[in-house]
Amino acid sequence: KQEVTQIPAALSVPEGENLVLNCSFTDSAIYNLQWFRQDPGKGLTSLLLIQSSQREQTSGRLNASLDKSSGRSTLYIAASQPGDSATYLCAVRQFSGTYKYIFGTGTRLKVLA
Amino acid sequence: DVKVTQSSRYLVKRTGEKVFLECVQDMDHENMFWYRQDPGLGLRLIYFSYDVKMKEKGDIPEGYSVSREKKERFSLILESASTNQTSMYLCASSIRILEAADTQYFGPGTRLTVL
Numbered sequence: 162k163q164e165v166t167q168i169p170a171a172l173s174v175p176e177g178e179n180l181v182l183n184c185s186f187t188d189s190a191i192y193n194l195q196w197f198r199q200d201p202g203k204g205l206t207s208l209l210l211i212q213s214s215q216r217e218q219t220s221g222r223l224n225a226s227l228d229k230s231s232g233r234s235t236l237y238i239a240a241s242q243p244g245d246s247a248t249y250l251c252a253v254r255q256f257s258g259t260y261k262y263i264f265g266t267g268t269r270l271k272v273l274a
Numbered sequence: 275d276v277k278v279t280q281s282s283r284y285l286v287k288r289t290g291e292k293v294f295l296e297c298v299q300d301m302d303h304e305n306m307f308w309y310r311q312d313p314g315l316g317l318r319l320i321y322f323s324y325d326v327k328m329k330e331k332g333d334i335p336e337g338y339s340v341s342r343e344k345k346e347r348f349s350l351i352l353e354s355a356s357t358n359q360t361s362m363y364l365c366a367s368s369i370r371i372l373e374a375a376d377t378q379y380f381g382p383g384t385r386l387t388v389l
Contacts, residue, residue: 195377204278204364204380212375250317254376261332262378266316 163188163255167265174241175273182236182268184251189229192254196225196236199248199267208249209236241272277301278381280365285386293352295384297365306348307366307378308332308340317364323348355388362386 164187174180184194193212197205209218211227211234218225224237234251250267281296297306307322309332319332321340329340337359341349348367352359365381 193375197380202383202385204382205366205378207377207379210375210377252317252378261319264317266314 163253163263165251165253165263165265167249167251167268169268170266171269171271173271173273176241176243178241178272179237179239180241180270182238182249182270184234184236184265186232186234186253186263188255189232190256191229192256194225194227194234195252195254195262196223196234197250197252199250201248205250241270243272243274246271278365278367278379280363280381280384282384283382285384287352287355287386287388289356289388291352291355291388293355293386293388295350295352295363295365295386297348297350297367297381298346299348299367299379300346301367301369301379302345303367303369303379304345305368305376306342307368308338308348308350309364309366310334310361311364311383312361320350355386357388360386360388 166185195210196208199205209225211218222239227234248267248269252262252264254262278299287293305324308320309317311317318334320338323329323342339351363384366378368376368378
C-alpha cells in the first residue's frame with residue numbers, strides 16, 4: 162500500500178533563506194508527483210507536477226525534483242518570503258486498478274519577516 | 275484559468291440531516307473528486323467520477339453517496355449526517371484519466387460542522 166510521508170511536519174525560517182521540503186513515497190510505480198500549496202482554511206493550489214519520466218520541474222523560485230528509485234521528491238524554495246507561509250503537500254498518482262492520488266500530510270511553513 | 279467552485283464555504287447541520295455539497299467546474303474536465311481533510315490524516319478520497327453517471331468509491335465512502343448527472347457538476351450527499359463527518363470537504367477536477375501530466379484543480383473547500 163502506497164504511503165506518502167512529509168518531514169518535517171512544521172518548519173519556521175527567517176525571510177531570505179533557501180529551504181528544502183521533503184516528500185517520500187514507498188511504491189515507485191507512479192505516473193507523477195504533484196506539489197500543492199494550501200493557505201489556512203482554503204483549497205489546494207497546484208505548484209508543480211513532475212511526470213515519472215522527468216527529474217525536475219521549475220517555476221519561478223520553486224524547483225521540484227523526483228528520484229523514483231529512492232522514493233523521494235524535494236521542493237526547493239529560493240529566497241523565501243513571508244508570503245510563502247502556507248502548508249505544502251505532495252501527492253503521488255500511482256498505477257493501480259483505480260485512479261488515485263495519495264497525499265502526504267503536509268509541511269506547515271512559516272517564513273518570519 | 276480553471277475554476278472549481280463549491281456551493282458553501284461553511285455549513286452547520288444537525289445529526290441525522292441529509293446534506294448536499296455541490297461542486298461545479300467550468301473547464302469540461304472528465305474527472306471529478308471529493309476528498310475530506312482532517313488534521314493529522316491528510317486528504318482522503320471519498321468518491322471520484324470519470325464520466326457522467328460514472329462513479330467509483332475511494333478510500334472512505336461509508337456514509338456518503340455521490341451524483342453526477344452533468345459533466346460540470348459533482349454532488350456529495352451525506353444521507354444522515356453524523357458528528358464524525360465534521361470535516362473540511364474538498365472537490366477537485368482533472369482533464370484526463372491516463373495522462374502522466376494530469377493535474378488536479380481544487381475548489382476552495384466547504385467546512386462542515388455537524389452538531
